[in-house]
Amino acid sequence: MDAERDAILRALGPVADGIAATLGSFCEVVVHDFRRPERSVVAIAGSVTGRGVGGAMSEIGMGLLARGDDAADELNYVTRTRDGKLVKSSTMVLRDSTGSVFGALCVNLDLTAVTQAHGVLAELTGVTTAATVPTTTFGDDIDAVVDAVVDAHQLREGRPWAELSRAERLRLFRGLHERGVFAVRRAVPQVAARLGISRASAYNYLAEVRQESTSDGSVPQEG
Known part of the structure; x- marks a missing residue:
């Protein structure tokens, strides 16, 4: 193929x-x-x-x-x-x-x-x-593209990460997932660094979003 x-x-x-x-x-x-x-x-x-x-x-x-x-x-x-x-x-x-x-x-x-x-x-x-x-x-440079997408989503929230509720944080990760950001290799550590959070937290939010996608019948992308 x-x-x-x-x-x-x-x-x-x-x-x-x-x-x-x-x-x-x-x-x-x-x-x-x-x-x-x-x-x-x-x-x-x-x-x-x-x-x-x-x-x-x-x-x-x-x-x-x-x-x-x-x-x-x-x-x-x-x-x-x-x-x-x-x-x-x-x-x-x-x-x-x-x-x-x-x-x-x-x-x-x-x-x-x-x-x-x-x-x-x-x-x-x-x-x-x-x-x-x-x-x-x-x-x-794919890193610049990923950073731009992350920044755009965070700007839409209108507040820094620390002030977002859990639902708002999940919404941000859901938006990044739907835009294909996590299909890019090494995207999760890059997103974590851009948001100023730990990699573990980023992986946890992504796992929850992907679980939602799977339960909706869609196929999750590998990051």
Whole structure:
């Protein structure tokens, strides 16, 4: 099965080159291998997010990874990068002959460059208010992506960890689990350090969240 998946990923390299060449300098096409989320980028054409081959997946990719074979294509969503670029993306999941999800083909369009040009405008962007666009971390380092997801979830709680109730702490870990954070190797110690708690506490909260997921009929991800 790995040989089949490797062949599909190799075949998509020229496809990525062709799409990027057709759409121009504001386009980036990325081929991801979900079997190695810390270095999921196996081919990339164009440069919008600043990643290279061997780079890590984003929060969007981790969310797909967490959903496993239930993952579906995510089309025409808009995010903003940490350096301020407005990016419109479509992520198409890759499946092998058994129907198992193992990767993704992602097309990223830099709308910032497009809107600064003259002509390719409202129909392509489909954006009304840029201030409502969520910020997404793209990078070659998976640790930076994990940290960004943890920080975003903690900011939503509005208070430091020490002031959260047990229910609120579990909600934070449940959100991280659903976003696929714990599918990344060494994520639990990293999350613990980011939150300022012990590894044992982090593993206990994660175990409880995974137990909830199992009782709901979903399959827990290994961290």
